[in-house]
Amino acid sequence: MRELSIGKRLYLAFGFIVALAFISGWLVNYKVKKLGDSFDVLLGSYSGIELESKEVVLKLLNARRQEKNYLTRKDDLYIAQIKNTIKGIRSSIGLITELAQKIKLPDGREKTQKMLLAVEAYEGHFSTMVALVKQRGNPDSGLEGQVRLASEKIESLLNRQGGQDDLKMLYLGMCRYEKDFLLTQDNKFWDLFQKTAGDFKIQAQGKSMSRAGLLVQAIGDYQNTASKLRENLIQAKEKYPLLRDTARAVEAQARALAKQVKTLIAKKREQALQQMEITSTWIQIGVISLGLFLAALSFFFTRSITRPIKKVISRLSGSAGSMALVSRQVSEASSSLAAGSSQQAASLEETAASLEEVSSMTRANAENAAKADLLMDKNQEMVKHANKRMEGLNLAMREVARSSEETFAILKTIDEIAFQTNILALNAAVEAARAGQAGAGFSVVAEEVGNLAGRTAQAARNTSQLIQENLEKIKSSARLLEEANQFFSEVSVSSGEAGELVSEISSASAEQSQGVEQINQAVSEMDNDLQTRATEAQRSAEIAEGMKRHSKGMADMVIELQSLVYGSAKEPFLDRAIPPAMERAKALPGPNTNNN
Incomplete structure (x- = not known):
């Protein structure tokens, strides 16, 4: 560090500060983007599992309906439909397994494996039931x-x-x-x-x-x-409860998985909000820490620059004071003009140095404002991207609500069919009662059909109530998403306004820099005029010209160093150092002593 010049030290400090600011901004950007991407992936996977679980339940209900049609009509067309439905159920379970492994769902693989085993058991029981039905045949075979x-x-x-x-x-x-x-x-x-x-x-x-x-x-x-x-x-009667129980097991596991995923979605959303709060806190801590670190770094670089300059000022001040006193004794005739010129030159030099420092600070402010403008543009693009993601999520929630409403309408249709079936069963029971003993068996069948229709209607109403509750929750979630989307829109507007303000600051800084350059040029012209008058004064004092030139040069260097180290607000170090030097100069023999 001691081998480096002052300019190199300043460039090094400025470059280090800019690098720290860039790295800090990049880390904040990366953290926010990573958090948003992770939340999008998790939410998409959890929503996919929930939707596929509901799809498994719907396909299973369709398979049960086709199964009853086959047992009633004994048409092989329903066997092919059931096999295609079971194939679709396995495909949905496979997709659920893939998504569960992707997000590392707790017990996800075990649950999907149980669902697959239950589906295979259901398919096996149905195949046995088909074989029994074919073995039983009809009155002709x-x-x-x-x-x-x-x-x-x-x-x-x-x-x-x-x-x-x-x-x-x-x-x-x-x-x-x-x-x-x-x-x-x-x-x-x-x-x-x-x-x-x-x-x-x-x-x-x-x-x-x-x-x-x-x-x-x-x-x-x-x-x-x-x-x-x-x-x-008897075998068919024993096999039918197994077929029914395996189907219920698949349905129960699919509903339990959908409920678990729904709970996890709410939990992950809460965790994401907490993580965003933690990230915001860490960003604030990082900004404060960076400010303290930059303050300490500025103090270190300032001290490393001013310490050697103080020593040079201390040495030069003594020499400048001695030479100024000797020059005054030698050239009393031109002392007034020379002193005035020196004072004006010193003032102009201080003014030029101050203007140069202000010009450098103004240029630095303009550059920083331009960089801040670029960062605000990037932040605004990120907010727009997050707003688009929230709009896509809101659209997906609306699609889920629409699917639930369609399912609710289908269940209402099932309830109406069950009601009509119950009426048909009552009519059949009445007809069986009219037939007397010959219709006793048919009366029992009609009663069982009526009971089955009643249970079907009750199940449809319970399912409809559950779907209605889920629909209300989905609508509530959609409202929350719309509020979040509105919040992001407000953040985007605020970022745009901040970007405009930063742009205006950048323009103002550039104009200030131009103004300071013009003032600096005017001061340079005044300094040239002052140098001309100083030259005329030197012509009138040829005897002291050499000593005065050296004295002025040393005084200018001391003043520049003094303004660089202490600034204009402090007491001039030269004024404190000259009096002792003048006392030593007075002790020396003057020019009159030699004449005598």
Whole structure:
């Protein structure tokens, strides 16, 4: 540091300050941008998981509807639709898994894995149910067709035998109990069917008929095929609760995941706001710390420059005082003009030095104002970018609200369908009551359909209420986002006004710099005029010209150094140093002593 000149030290200090200011601004910009990008990524991922979870629930409800259509109509078209729906559910779960891994959702992988296992179990149970339905067939094929053929064989044998009204009554009872069991799946009717078949065999074997053996064998075939059909129905009845429970498990897990993500969105939003407050606090601390550091750095550089100059001033002041006293004794005739010229020259030199310093400070202020103007432009662009992001987020929240409203309308339609189904069930029950004993089984089915419609309507109303609550919360979140968007707009307007003020400051600083340059030029011209008058004074005092020139040069250097170190407000160091030098000069012999 001691080997460097004063100019290099000043340039080094100014460059270091500018570098610190640039680094601090870049760090603040990077921190704010990183915080905004991180919040956008997290919010987008959490919203995607919530939407896909709701999509899983909707697709699952669609699969359940297609499943009921297949079990009712036994059309293979519904099997293909269910497989496509399950494929869509797996795709949604895969996307949820990807987003959960991206944001490191707690227990996200375990939950999605459970959902996939439940979907696979549902698909397996449905495949088993399809196989049972295909095995059961219809009156023309499958087990039901075999039962019909066995029954028709018995009826044909009885018709060929002729007479045998008691056996025909037993046969009709068996057919009635079989149909009642198929409709109600009540083991009471199955026991009556088996008992009637046993009675038929006993009576057929006790009669002397040519076709008794064939009738007994046909009854056995009828019992066997009916038993297979009964086992098929029992298996289907046992499998259906498993199919229902696995579907409910997938739905429950999807709803739980959506609820968890919704809670995390609120938590992350709160964390982001806290982080922004912390960042703002650290920025304020950083600005204060930077100001203190720059103050300490300025003090260090100022002291490193003024300390050696003070020593030079102390030495030069003594020499300047001695030479000024000797010059006054030698040239008394021109002392008045020389003293006036010296005083004016000193004043002009001080004024020129002060103007030069003011000019440098003005130029520095203009440059700093221009840089501040550029930084304000960058900050305004960042605020505009953040405002666009908030507008995109507000649009996404509106899309979510619109989807919830459409889902609410669909559930209302389901409720109306359930109500109409319940009315149809009541009508069917009335018709079954009119049919008497023959419609008893159909009455039980109508009652079950009515109960199912009632549960469906209740579930639709509960789901509609939940969606309505979610819709209200989404609208509340949208209002908050609009307020935040308005806040960013106000910040953008304030940044624009601040940028205009900084631009005006920059223009004013440039005009001040030009004015100071003009004043400095005028002072230089005055200094030239003063030098001319000083030269005339030197001509009138040729004897003291050499000593006066050296004395003036040393005095000017001391004054410049004095103004550089102490400034115009302090007591001149030269005035304090000259009196002792003058006392030493008076002790020297004057020019008259030599003449004597």
